[in-house]
Amino acid sequence: MAFADANELLCQIERIGVDAERGGYSRPVFSEPEMELRRWFMRHAERRGLELETDGNGIIWAWWDPAGLGRDGAIATGSHLDSVPGGGNFDGPLGVASALAAVDVLVGRGVKPARALAVAVFPEEEGSRFGIACLGSRLATGVSDPATVHGLTDARGITYDEAARGAGFDPSLIGPDPERLAALGAFVELHVEQGRGLIDLDRPVALAGGIIAHGRWHVRIDGRGDHAGATRMADRQDPVVVAARVIESLREQTLAIDEARGTVGRVQVTPGGTNVIASAVDLWLDVRHRGDAEVRTIVAGVTAAAVAAAEAEGCTVTVTEQSFSPTVDFDAELRDAMASALPGAPVLDTGAGHDAGVLSEVVPSGMLFVRNPSGASHTPAEHAEPADVAAGVVALADVLEHLLTR
Incomplete structure (x- = not known):
């Protein structure tokens, strides 16, 4: 046959x-x-x-x-x-x-x-x-x-x-x-x-x-949903602002380590309306490097930046490891x-x-x-x-x- x-x-x-x-x-x-x-x-x-x-x-x-x-x-x-x-x-x-x-x-x-x-x-x-x-x-x-x-x-x-x-x-x-x-x-x-x-x-x-080495981490940012037109900028607790800092920090951390790779390929904004200040953001980090310690260093740096940004914005943040392969x-x-x-x-x-x-x-x-x-x-x-x-x-x-x- x-x-x-x-x-x-x-x-x-x-x-x-x-x-x-x-x-x-x-x-x-x-x-x-x-x-x-x-x-x-x-x-x-x-x-x-x-x-x-x-x-x-x-x-x-x-x-x-x-x-x-x-x-x-x-x-x-x-x-x-x-x-x-x-x-x-x-x-x-x-x-x-x-x-x-x-x-x-x-x-x-x-x-x-x-x-x-x-x-x-x-x-x-x-x-x-x-x-x-x-x-x-x-x-x-x-x-x-x-x-x-x-x-x-x-x-x-x-x-x-x-x-x-x-x-x-x-x-x-x-x-x-x-x-x-x-x-x-x-x-x-x-x-x-x-x-x-x-x-x-x-x-x-x-x-x-x-x-x-590579791993995946889930970042959950909780803020306060509100009206995009009725809420002054100074009164907001916007998790999207924190999410932006997380993404920026990941890029900074990975560029600082030769051959490191960091990616945010998935972001979920709740509730997701154009004229709505978000109440929560979920995003996922993918971090990779030949050295296990370097991966951990990058995630630690991003987590610290996330916590600082959340405090400044009046939000809370949780970073959870989903998987890690040395x-x-x-x-x-x-x-x-x-x-x-x-x-x-x-x-x-x-x-x-x-x-x-x-x-x-x-x-x-x-x-x-x-x-x-x-x-x-x-x-x-x-x-x-x-x-x-x-x-x-x-x-x-x-x-x-x-x-x-x-």
Whole structure:
């Protein structure tokens, strides 16, 4: 049977979750677009004879074990299918489509594996719905507390549990899965590059060195709502003024530290009327740096500025950490093994978080990056040329063959 290659697989999903307002794709976890993508993946896994299961955290595992070797020491690969609002079609789906295509390459080569292979699909990697990135892998590894996750709500006030049940999942099953993860010998994630490293090197594929530290913080500012025309400037307690200082401070703090990154990409003003002084503002900080301490320093500085601005304006402010992932240096032994399968491949760090980074605490993990000619990600401009997609599949197949047969 002839199977679609990775480029064809990506073409099959290019109309799923199109966001007519933002452009690109919006595929939040447990939404109909994300569920359609999960069904798409499972259909293709079944056509390849892969054994499917979905665990209590909503992670799909598709097993290739032609020799019936069992799951001890298995090698896993895969990525995610959810997206940020208005994201591209490569961030996540490229890794999933490439994993399926790599299985085809291994079968076509007649590879006789000495251990099983799992293709995994992780939910809520982006954290775009419930605010915690890599939520599926964080639950599986025990990094995220199920009690906290049960109480998470999305922008519409829908709880995690309500959304999970609505999509056919039992939220009472979420939580650590140490036995499953302990059985894995390694995890390798292929991902479109989120940056310009491969463009500048003029190479199609790279190995990952590490992931810089990153975290998310929720800032809540409460003031006093009032009439925009009837309330004098001196009488206001305006949380938007405080929010502006928070955003300004974040920029100041990150510019003061070389290679730091700070972003406010989401702001909610309540009640949101043009002629209404706001009663509250919610905004979210995304802060990243190679050093964990530098990230903490930036957030501490922003928090101090927020408190000072709130006091001056007669408002109150609360800063809550939603997630923090320390700097990840991927397993050196695994990277050496991957490099032996891909001699001469460059090694690049990334500023983006990934499930591989979370899993690296309990499973030897590594990553492959495929060139993105725009260098842009989390935007419709994200892209990978067909030839580079094909090169990524071959590279992934080479790595998996090396790991499966040694």
